Amino acid sequence: MRVPTHNKALTHNEVPPYNDGPTHNEAPTRKHPPPAQGARALRWRIAASLAVAAGLALGGAALSDAVVSRDAIAQLMKQSFGERGEARLDRLDQSDLQRICSDYTGRELPRELREGLEKAALDAVKYPSDGRYLGDFKAGERIAQSGVGMQFSDAPGTVAGGNCYACHQISKEELAYGNIGPSLYQYGKLRGNSEPILRYTWARIYNAHAFGACNSMPRFGAAGILTEQQMRDVMALLLDPQSPVNR
Amino acid sequence: MKTRETTMMQRIERAARGTAARLALGAAVGAFALNAGLAQPRDNTEAEIEKYRQMLQDGNPAELVALKGEGLWARKQGPKGASLEACDLGLGPGVVKGANAQLPRYFADANAVMDLESRLVHCMVTLQGLDRDKVTARPYSGAGQSATDMEALVAFVVEESRGMRIAVPQGHRMEREAFARGEKIFYYRGGPYDFSCASCHAVDNQRIRLQGLPNLTKDEAAQKAFATWPAYRVSQGALRTMQWRIYDCFRQQRFPELKYLSPASVDLITFLGVRANGGTMDNPAIKR
Numbered sequence: 001m002r003v004p005t006h007n008k009a010l011t012h013n014e015v016p017p018y019n020d021g022p023t024h025n026e027a028p029t030r031k032h033p034p035p036a037q038g039a040r041a042l043r044w045r046i047a048a049s050l051a052v053a054a055g056l057a058l059g060g061a062a063l064s065d066a067v068v069s070r071d072a073i074a075q076l077m078k079q080s081f082g083e084r085g086e087a088r089l090d091r092l093d094q095s096d097l098q099r100i101c102s103d104y105t106g107r108e109l110p111r112e113l114r115e116g117l118e119k120a121a122l123d124a125v126k127y128p129s130d131g132r133y134l135g136d137f138k139a140g141e142r143i144a145q146s147g148v149g150m151q152f153s154d155a156p157g158t159v160a161g162g163n164c165y166a167c168h169q170i171s172k173e174e175l176a177y178g179n180i181g182p183s184l185y186q187y188g189k190l191r192g193n194s195e196p197i198l199r200y201t202w203a204r205i206y207n208a209h210a211f212g213a214c215n216s217m218p219r220f221g222a223a224g225i226l227t228e229q230q231m232r233d234v235m236a237l238l239l240d241p242q243s244p245v246n247r
Numbered sequence: 248m249k250t251r252e253t254t255m256m257q258r259i260e261r262a263a264r265g266t267a268a269r270l271a272l273g274a275a276v277g278a279f280a281l282n283a284g285l286a287q288p289r290d291n292t293e294a295e296i297e298k299y300r301q302m303l304q305d306g307n308p309a310e311l312v313a314l315k316g317e318g319l320w321a322r323k324q325g326p327k328g329a330s331l332e333a334c335d336l337g338l339g340p341g342v343v344k345g346a347n348a349q350l351p352r353y354f355a356d357a358n359a360v361m362d363l364e365s366r367l368v369h370c371m372v373t374l375q376g377l378d379r380d381k382v383t384a385r386p387y388s389g390a391g392q393s394a395t396d397m398e399a400l401v402a403f404v405v406e407e408s409r410g411m412r413i414a415v416p417q418g419h420r421m422e423r424e425a426f427a428r429g430e431k432i433f434y435y436r437g438g439p440y441d442f443s444c445a446s447c448h449a450v451d452n453q454r455i456r457l458q459g460l461p462n463l464t465k466d467e468a469a470q471k472a473f474a475t476w477p478a479y480r481v482s483q484g485a486l487r488t489m490q491w492r493i494y495d496c497f498r499q500q501r502f503p504e505l506k507y508l509s510p511a512s513v514d515l516i517t518f519l520g521v522r523a524n525g526g527t528m529d530n531p532a533i534k535r
Contacts, residue, residue, distance in 0.1 A: 073432065081503040218440040
């Protein structure tokens with residue numbers, strides 16, 4: 001019996017999987033993209049790049065001889081899941097960002113597309129309404145530890161945590177940390193807490209795609225995972241000189 | 248009969264020994280974790296966890312679940328008063344040996360690609376006359392509860408492919424289509440956290456907290472993952488099936504609730520299985 005292994009189907013994963021953009025060490029000096037192009041031009045460029053992406057996806061699908069349309073997958077997903085708690089079926093509707101990032105997982109985004117997504121993300125960041133960036137680092141630690149929220153198994157109304165330790169080293173005391181994201185130990189000690197650092201860090205937590213489109217980090221502000229006050233508390237965990245992260 | 252009883256006693260004893268060892272070791276690891284806060288503990292912690300995983304291998308309670316499943320397989324049940332012994336898992340009616348190493352696959356009698364659990368339900372409905380909705384209403388046991396019938400049957404069938412080479416077929420058009428859809432689903436980012444399967448399973452050496460994440464786009468890791476699910480999860484005191492594995496991943500992805508035996512689940516399992524071809528089945532495994 002013929003049992004193909006489909007190795008070819010995955011060759012695109014051999015390049016580095018995520019375009020993680022600049023590290024947070026360099027980001028504060030990063031220049032914002034020129035403001036000139038309007039939203040319409042941006043949409044057009046994204047649309048054009050999507051067409052290219054679709055072409056690439058089709059090329060990829062030739063590896064297995066079955067071609068799968070985007071609509072077919074969308075329909076299949078809707079059919080395969082049920083609503084429970086706060087997890088409604090509309091979570092399966094992909095945004096442009098999700099669609100593009102799905103298509104380019106494991107491959108480098110074309111520069112135009114990447115810059116368009118990053119600019120759109122940065123432009124939509126909502127900074128704290130009262131100009132206060134730092135809350136309570138102890139509350140921030142609890143948020144960083146908590147992985148509850150937004151799962152279908154969570155009671156509706158559960159306040160979501162940030163689950164930061166799932167992917168990052170933060171304080172030295174917590175040993176059970178993941179490594180999908182960079183270490184944030186001594187984050188503030190290394191950077192200080194000047195206004196540009198505060199704004200950059202806030203934006204990075206709010207929507208990390210602003211500094212590297214299609215990276216893995218959830219959009220904690222833009223997707224409404226954390227409240228403004230929770231974001232202040234996490235900010236304090238990273239940036240307050242008294243926080244265990246910086247001592 | 249005599250030999251079967253002997254084997255059964257041996258299995259039970261082995262599983263019981265394993266449980267005792269686990270309890271002792273769990274305490275040791277717990278004590279270590281408490282002390283670990285002081286110095287350079289990262290590598291030590293991982294080494295201790297690895298030691299814990301190693302010791303788990305001595306005696307797997309999944310064997311007891313498989314024994315229950317073996318009994319269920321042979322028991323006459325349902326309106327038709329039939330056992331499952333005529334069930335065709337892909338290698339012919341009644342052939343259990345090696346069947347799971349070649350699933351999911353296309354079944355002409357259902358004109359569909361089916362994973363193991365879909366096929367077991369299909370046999371319960373067609374051979375035994377059981378009600379599909381009832382059979383699938385509660386497929387997974389709660390933590391610490393005794394295994395459901397489905398979990399027991401899965402453990403039995405899976406055990407019968409231990410040591411066999413994984414060879415999930417792609418000869419039929421519908422099998423290739425299932426693979427292609429499964430691949431798309433693997434990369435499908437969605438939900439409030441923008442996660443896909445690939446968010447955690449497409450890079451080498453990644454961890455969530457201390458849990459290592461297999462890079463399922465690499466042959467060796469894909470083979471190991473597919474070869475060791477279903478598994479007995481010590482932390483949950485339960486035998487967990489492949490459908491459950493996928494279900495619980497999507498829960499953590501913040502997707503809605505995956506329906507049991509849904510098309511997406513079968514496609515994804517097909518994708519993972521074909522990616523694992525050439526590996527050697529070693530399930531039901533035992534995991535932390």
